[in-house]
Amino acid sequence: MNENRPGPTVSFVALLVILFLQVPVIVVMLASFSETSYLTIPPQGWTFKWFSAVLTDRVYLDAIKNSLILAVGSTAISLLLGVAASYAIFRKMVPATEALTSLLMAPLIIPSVVIGVALLQYFTLIGMRGSFWVLLIAHVVITVPYIVRSALASLSGLDLSVEEAARVLGANGLTTFRLVTLPLIKPGLVAGALFSFVTSMENVPVTIFLAGPRDTTLPILIFTSVEMGVNPSVAAVSTLLIIATAIVLLVAERWTGFHRFV
Amino acid sequence: MSSLRTGALLLSPLLFVLLAAFLVPLLLLVPTSFQEYRPGHGIVPDAWTMVNYVRIFTDDFYLEVVLRTIGLGVVVTLSCLLLGYPVAYLVVRGNPRWRLPLTLLVIFPLMLNLVVRSFGWIVLLTNRGVVNNLLIDLGLIGQPLKLMFNMTGLLIGLTHIYLPFMVLMLVAALQNVPRDVEAAAATLGSSRLHVFRAVTLPLTAPGIIAGSILVFVLTISALVTPRMLGGPTYQVMATLIYDEYMQLLDWPSGSALSFALAVSTILIIWISSRMTKRWAGLA
């Protein structure tokens, strides 16, 4: 009995499945370097022309810029509002904390497409459709649950007497939060912020209903251009996203032991 | 008390945002779903009707889409479970040195842009895609297989998208299985397979259920992957909602369908959490 280690069959199947998880990633990267506009294995000819096409195309650059502004902006707002709300809930400063938590987490449960059409109809009704601010607020709604979830989880792991110690030593509520609470929940918040960023960065179902013509984001651009057929520049921009994701994931793992928070 | 005032101050900005840009918009879907839509005329004012809901269960086209969505949810959930369990088992019980790299390889696709992942499957599955080219080059098939715009494409794509969620749920569940219990079963004369069936599997049941509920709910609500791999013709509920709002402008039908979808997911999650709580109480 070797301690219930997985046998060779189980290990082999598991590794195949993990490979299956990476297949589209590998294929997209190969496609982005391929001379031909469709991909064969092995690829015929290598080129960087699709990358230079993407990086000189105003449409792509604008979409990347919009996506980044939206993701950074909504994550920052979600962090601010989400951490404040989570702290109030955690310290039970208000009644009905369980119901409030459910409300804060609700955007995670309601299908995104439903949130999308609901916001489309609502903002059309009040005449604000197509505004960038509407899009930003919508992204706050869909990203804030990730912040709240990680903030509440980190706070619940906190030794409350540490906060009390700071209070007794002369720190007021805000100083205590800034010098003691915040540094201690920071790793969890970094993980939550990363989830929030990724969620905003990849969102289609809400964005597509709300984005004005000048606010097109990168995922919307890929989503709609694919309807017109496979284009190697999509593969190139996808490869850029793959590399960026891999770097961010590895850095986050280094910094905070990210996998513990997933 | 002053802590209530502080609490209200901390909570109100977020509550205001969620009220104004989430709760109220969702509730406003309800009246729309009872309105009547006439093609060519738009929404008929002051005419209230149940037809948008009745149609979901009576119209052949709608019924097919709904049943397809549910069927897809079931099949994707099962395949995620079958493929995910060995992975979770290897991560938790395999060589500890492999643990972190394997976990990161599971998380990586999860963090990768959904559109990019779906695009990858288009490159693989399209008529002149990698898979068909490979099979033709190998002489296994003469004509390209139809791998997209049908159940096959959606099944493969959605399984790939939601598999990491299942694996992570199962990893958490497997970690909570006390090794001593398995060892006890083994010393009592159980074979490895029997230990797994009689001890490990039942003890990870909560994780299996949680993972399955999550994958099922995500699958039936999915828009991006079904649209990219199914195209405008092979519809599921989410893509139908999308078309009714964006192409047909039949908002009443779309909102009824939205409401039905949202209520089903909430019910599924609510019932399952009730069940899990009751089980936890027994344990």
Next chain:
Amino acid sequence: MSNVSLRHLVKRYGKVSVVRDVSLEIAEGEFVSLLGPSGCGKTTILRMVAGLIEPSDGTITVGGRDITRLPPNKRNVGLVFQSYALFPHMTVFENVAFGLRRKGENGPALQARVEEALALVRLAGYGERYPRQLSGGQQQRVAMARAIAPRPSVLLFDEPLSNLDAKLRDEMQIELKRLQRDLKITTLFVTHDQAEALSLSDRVCVMNDGIIQQFASPEEIYHRPATAFVAGFIGKPNRLSAMVKGGAVELAGGLVLHPTSLAAKDGEAVEVFIRQEAVTLSRTAGTEGEAVPGTIALRSFSGAQVQYVVRLGASSEIVVEVPSSGEASNLSQGDTLFVNIRPQDIITLPGGQAA
């Protein structure tokens, strides 16, 4: 440095009262322990003094200043937690400097005060370490340095030694006593460990069920317990039911003892407490006090002590503890002997049931 007075302190949670009308005067520089079983309200009182719990009623004054409604950061108290509650993300130096910085201290003056505090707890040179790099005892001492560094008017301890192993606990007890004597800070020390309370304190306040049972010097608490609860809680007492009869007490089974003082009148029920360690055993009857014949029913050796269960008369049993180096240490089951009890060690308190 200041005296502390608690007046009619009450803490209720809903309908449950955890602290019920507690009044306590602690003199300047005095070391007072709050001793009692868990749930007796001692920690609640400590936390009310620190400002971490708001009293339902009553007042707390320190050096004549009413601090009842002040937030904890305005009270100038030092608190040492059971869990130490060190800031894990700060060095030892920053932990100790935390309270000083809140008072606006900085530069060389801050440096000096932190080093002084660390030296007091014999941790000079540990400033750059993080709490996780220290042993339990060292963390405990950092917690103390952090509490004393801002020179609080009152020092509060919440079971500070309960997370240490027995040997380290004894060492820290001595260190704590020395520290308090040198600094002369008014101290309130919460514990459930009677030996700790008795050895450290100037006065001990025994509590049960939210009420003060007795507030007196350790000697007084030990030798003249005021209530049945205190008599039963302190030391290792034998608790026997008896009736008062003609200036003496009669135990169940007819055995009669003659205590120096009686807590009840003739015909009333009393409880009799005789400490295990206050009794001696001998083959021949002793000359002083009572010499009650008995039989050894059980012997149990535990290192420095030997415990015997001794049967007295027909239906009474008492436990006797003798030093294992003494002559009565190797009696065996069935031996008959005399149990010698001095009259002043027979404590009677009202409230027992008639035997």
